[in-house]
Amino acid sequence: MISNEHVSKVYKMGEVDLRVIKDLNLQVSHGEFVAIVGPSGSGKSTVLNLLGCLDKPTEGKILIDETDVTQLDTTALANFRGENIGFIFQSFNLIPVLSVYENIEYPLIMIQNLPEQERHKRIMELLKDVDMLDQKDKFPDQLSGGQRQRVAIARALVTKPKIVFADEPTANLDTKTSNQIITLMRNIQQEFNTTFIFATHDEKIVRVVDRIITLVDGVVTDDKRIAS
Amino acid sequence: MKNIIKMSLRNLLRSGRRTALTASLITIGVVFVLVYAALSGSFKAYMVGQITDSMLGHVQIHKKGYVASIDSLPLDKNLNQKQIEKITEFLDDNPYIESYTFRLKLGAMFSNYIASTSVRLNGINPKKETQTLPLFASRIDGSDPSSLKEGSIIVPELLAKGMNIKKDDTIVLVATNQKGSVNGLNFKVAGTSETVSGPGGRDGYIHINDVKKLLRIKQVEVSEVVVRLKDVDQLYKAMQLLKPLTLLKNEKDKPLFEIHTWEKLSPFYNIVKMLDIMDISIKIILISIVLISILNVMVMSVYERIKEIGTIAAMGTTPSTISKLFLTEGLMLGIFGTILGAMLSYVIVFVINTIGITFSFGRQDNLTLNPVLNFNEVLVVSIIVIIISLIASISPARKASKLNPVDALRQN
Ligand SMILES: Nc1ncnc2c1ncn2[C@@H]1O[C@H](COP(=O)(O)OP(=O)(O)OP(=O)(O)O)[C@@H](O)[C@H]1O
Ligand SMILES: [Mg+2]
Numbered sequence: 068m069i070s071n072e073h074v075s076k077v078y079k080m081g082e083v084d085l086r087v088i089k090d091l092n093l094q095v096s097h098g099e100f101v102a103i104v105g106p107s108g109s110g111k112s113t114v115l116n117l118l119g120c121l122d123k124p125t126e127g128k129i130l131i132d133e134t135d136v137t138q139l140d141t142t143a144l145a146n147f148r149g150e151n152i153g154f155i156f157q158s159f160n161l162i163p164v165l166s167v168y169e170n171i172e173y174p175l176i177m178i179q180n181l182p183e184q185e186r187h188k189r190i191m192e193l194l195k196d197v198d199m200l201d202q203k204d205k206f207p208d209q210l211s212g213g214q215r216q217r218v219a220i221a222r223a224l225v226t227k228p229k230i231v232f233a234d235e236p237t238a239n240l241d242t243k244t245s246n247q248i249i250t251l252m253r254n255i256q257q258e259f260n261t262t263f264i265f266a267t268h269d270e271k272i273v274r275v276v277d278r279i280i281t282l283v284d285g286v287v288t289d290d291k292r293i294a295s
Numbered sequence: 296m297k298n299i300i301k302m303s304l305r306n307l308l309r310s311g312r313r314t315a316l317t318a319s320l321i322t323i324g325v326v327f328v329l330v331y332a333a334l335s336g337s338f339k340a341y342m343v344g345q346i347t348d349s350m351l352g353h354v355q356i357h358k359k360g361y362v363a364s365i366d367s368l369p370l371d372k373n374l375n376q377k378q379i380e381k382i383t384e385f386l387d388d389n390p391y392i393e394s395y396t397f398r399l400k401l402g403a404m405f406s407n408y409i410a411s412t413s414v415r416l417n418g419i420n421p422k423k424e425t426q427t428l429p430l431f432a433s434r435i436d437g438s439d440p441s442s443l444k445e446g447s448i449i450v451p452e453l454l455a456k457g458m459n460i461k462k463d464d465t466i467v468l469v470a471t472n473q474k475g476s477v478n479g480l481n482f483k484v485a486g487t488s489e490t491v492s493g494p495g496g497r498d499g500y501i502h503i504n505d506v507k508k509l510l511r512i513k514q515v516e517v518s519e520v521v522v523r524l525k526d527v528d529q530l531y532k533a534m535q536l537l538k539p540l541t542l543l544k545n546e547k548d549k550p551l552f553e554i555h556t557w558e559k560l561s562p563f564y565n566i567v568k569m570l571d572i573m574d575i576s577i578k579i580i581l582i583s584i585v586l587i588s589i590l591n592v593m594v595m596s597v598y599e600r601i602k603e604i605g606t607i608a609a610m611g612t613t614p615s616t617i618s619k620l621f622l623t624e625g626l627m628l629g630i631f632g633t634i635l636g637a638m639l640s641y642v643i644v645f646v647i648n649t650i651g652i653t654f655s656f657g658r659q660d661n662l663t664l665n666p667v668l669n670f671n672e673v674l675v676v677s678i679i680v681i682i683i684s685l686i687a688s689i690s691p692a693r694k695a696s697k698l699n700p701v702d703a704l705r706q707n
Contacts, residue, residue: 121609142613152527157702160512160606164305176298222610251474 068096068198069118069230071263076113076285087113091127097229098260100253102273105282111266112234114282118264119232120148132229149178153176153223155233158264159215161207161222168194171221179226183257194222197251214246217251230262237269246272299616303624306502306596318632321680324581325636326643328676333644333666335570341662343527343567347557348430350491352395353530355560356540356679359553362520362560368402368415368518370473376515378551385540391533393525396423399506400498400518403470405450407458414454415498416468418506419443427523437462437486440500447485447499455487462486468501472510480509530556538568578679585610585629585683593625593691604695605703614696621692622685629684633677644668654684685690 080192088108095118103111115123117129120136131135131151135158161170171190175181177288181189194200197217207215216236223231233252237245249272256263265272273279281289307314309421355362361372366494374382379397386395399418425441432440435449443449448468450460451504460466469479482501490497507516524533534556543551558564597604604617619671644666651663 116701119609119703122699142615145611145613147611148609152611154606154609156606160602160704162603162607164302164309171606174610175614226611273605281606 069093069131071118071124071129071221074117074124074126074129076110076117076122077125081106086285088124089119090199091285091287093118093280093287093290095262095264098256098264099278100256100263100265100276101278101280102265102276103280103282104267104273107268109284111282113285115232115234115266116265119146119152119154119230125272133192143195146178149174149226151229153215153226153228153231155223155236157232157238159212159219159239160272161215161218165209166204166206167199167210167218170207170218174222174226177206178295179272190212190221192224196255197221197229211244212240213247216240216248217243220251224259227254227259228261230266232266234266235268236265237267237272243269245269246253249275296690299619299623302457302620303627305601306620306624307627308598310599313592313595313627314631317588318635319626320588321585321629321684322636322639324584324631324707325676325680326639328577329637329640329673330643330647330666332574332672332676333668334647334664335574336669339442339567340442341664343557345430345606346491346561346563347527348428348429348523349434350428350496350558352427353524353527353557354522354533354537355555355557356520356522356537357425357518357555357588359550362553362555368400370401370510372518373399374517374520374552375391375519377406379515379517379520380608382520384541384574385537386520389536391521391524391526391529392537393426394423395520396420396427396524397503397517398519398521399426399503399516401485401506401510403468403509405454405499405585406467407460407464408467410458412454412458414451414468416448416506417498418503419500420503424500424521429523434489434491435486435500436489437484440486441504442648443485443500445502445504446480446482447501448482448486449486450484450491451497451499452487452496452647454499454679455484456519468509470509472512474641476511477511480505490542496600504558530558543608543667574662578676581676582679584665585632585680589625589628589687590691592628593621593688595695596619596624597691597695600695600705601703604698605700605706608698609704618692618696621695622688625684625688625692626681629681632684633680636680637673640673641668 071091071093074088074091075086078085091114103110103114110203113122117124125135136144136147155189162173165173168190171193172186175189176184180200186234190199194203197220199214199217199221202210202214207218210218237248240248252263253275255261267273278290278292280287311379356380358372358374360367364372386392397420397584400416401418402413406412420511438449440449446467448677454460463479464484466484467479470479488498488500498606524530533555537554540552541550541554545551602694648665653663655662
């Protein structure tokens with residue numbers, strides 16, 4: 068459960084204050100599959116960064132399952148993200164020096180510090196889920212965009228996060244690959260009841276989500292649920 | 296930690312050429328320092344050995360004030376029997392001392408019946424002198440000084456050349472004693488002594504009994520006590536035991552004796568000190584090389600990987616782990632460079648010893664340098680380089696750990 072009250076974000080541009088998010092009040096429940104849409108520059112990424120605990124709001128409170136994340140310091144926030152949040156990026160952002168297997172293993176070692184056996188089990192399962200088992204020893208630069216994004220999805224999910232944030236996850240992929248990736252995330256959401264929050268322009272995503280939040284100039288202008 | 300090392304290693308290998316370049320820069324620096332230290336150490340040991348073993352000894356004891364007026368070789372500043380007994384007592388008790396010898400010095404007129412000049416002479420006990428100064432004989436041309444007989448003289452090289460004096464020539468020495476009476480004796484030239492710099496470096500040698508005859512002295516008298524230690528490195532311990540001697544006072548409550556170490560007597564000590572300063576300078580240069588090259592590489596490394604840092608930070612890697620990743624990277628670069636440098640230094644020193652590089656010093660040619668790589672030196676240099684690598688990585692690592700993930704992720 069994510070909730071926030073009167074959240075705003077101001078960027079200082081020299082002398083001018085740029086109010087990018089204005090009085091945001093949002094509630095997202097467990098297992099929701101949500102898209103934030105809106106024109107370019109409307110503040111979608113900013114909202115995602117705030118809810119994903121990457122950035123702190125200028126005003127307001129953000130609560131994730133009772134934790135007021137605006138009160139946490141940098142290290143506590145990092146630990147909180149490591150335990151509760153997964154990220155999927157537009158340009159995949161795999162670590163180039165690590166193999167597919169090691170990329171997925173990274174958060175389990177460096178962040179969650181899980182024992183070897185448990186790690187192996189989880190990674191192998193996820194590799195199967197994202198259909199990358201036969202590519203597990205390759206390095207990111209040997210993979211196609213769709214394959215990289217599948218690895219990135221596995222990496223985001225391996226820590227069993229409550230919420231996954233994905234900023235334009237399909238923007239660098241072709242239609243067919245995008246559809247595969249979207250289906251993959253939808254299946255995972257249904258299987259593990261993981262919350263997914265997207266920031267996107269992609270119609271293909273908008274078509275499958277349960278809820279569409281429209282943002283214009285940092286203000287929510289529409290928030291509609293779609294019965295599935 | 297294992298995984299941090301793995302990641303750092305992979306990152307180092309990713310920019311392999313840059314890593315190799317930096318590591319080899321450090322390697323060259325380390326080799327330079329270690330080989331220089333080995334060579335200068337060898338040269339220094341030789342030089343010090345040469346000067347102390349052929350002329351100065353390790354420690355000299357005089358009556359207070361003698362060294363200050365050593366140019367005039369004053370006869371009134373000689374040690375008498377009682378004083379010598381006192382000194383001997385101390386020397387015999389000192390476990391660091393190998394041997395010692397007495398010299399009775401004087402200035403005299405030297406004549407070959409054609410021309411005459413003044414000469415500085417050491418009256419020596421030939422057996423003791425050669426025992427205390429094992430390289431003394433190597434300074435002497437024409438005869439073995441350990442069997443210098445009464446009535447023979449070893450003439451300083453410069454004087455022999457200037458007056459065209461050869462072995463077995465007869466010359467006359469004329470001296471004035473303390474009471475003002477003049478005496479002359481004939482001597483046969485037994486050989487010449489090489490000039491070396493330092494007090495006594497231009498002196499001739501005769502038997503101590505001849506000095507007494509020349510000066511008409513009946514009792515025991517000594518100008519200078521020369522001491523050889525078993526191990527030069529124990530100089531300060533030996534001096535500590537001799538210290539009570541310098542505290543002894545005469546009737547007028549003035550100190551009786553003065554004791555000098557070879558360092559105080561030899562002008563070579565300054566050269567030795569200069570070699571040491573060079574050594575320190577080279578180390579400082581090495582430190583700068585390591586500092587600048589590692590700093591440079593690490594700054595580049597952070598700059599190139601901003602987006603990657605943003606990614607791992609977003610996933611939940613704590614700032615301290617990010618900082619450790621970069622510190623480890625710099626540290627490993629330093630360790631590689633050092634290990635390689637140390638190994639290469641051992642090889643180079645081994646090669647120098649096998650080829651045998653020769654040099655000349657004084658009368659001796661074809662002296663081979665035998666540099667030794669002191670393990671402690673290797674250890675100290677390695678530790679310095681490794682610590683400096685770590686220090687150089689601190690600021691880039693801090694920068695990486697302080698990056699805001701949102702800003703970092705926006706980079707391309
Ligand atoms: N660090 C920053 N400093 C100043 N202004 C910023 C900063 N980050 C974002 N902005 C501004 O905030 C506004 C919202 O940006 P944001 O990236 O959230 O938009 P977006 O909806 O994600 O756009 P897009 O669809 O193009 O990704 C924009 O006007 C942008 O210029
Ligand atoms: Mg955006």
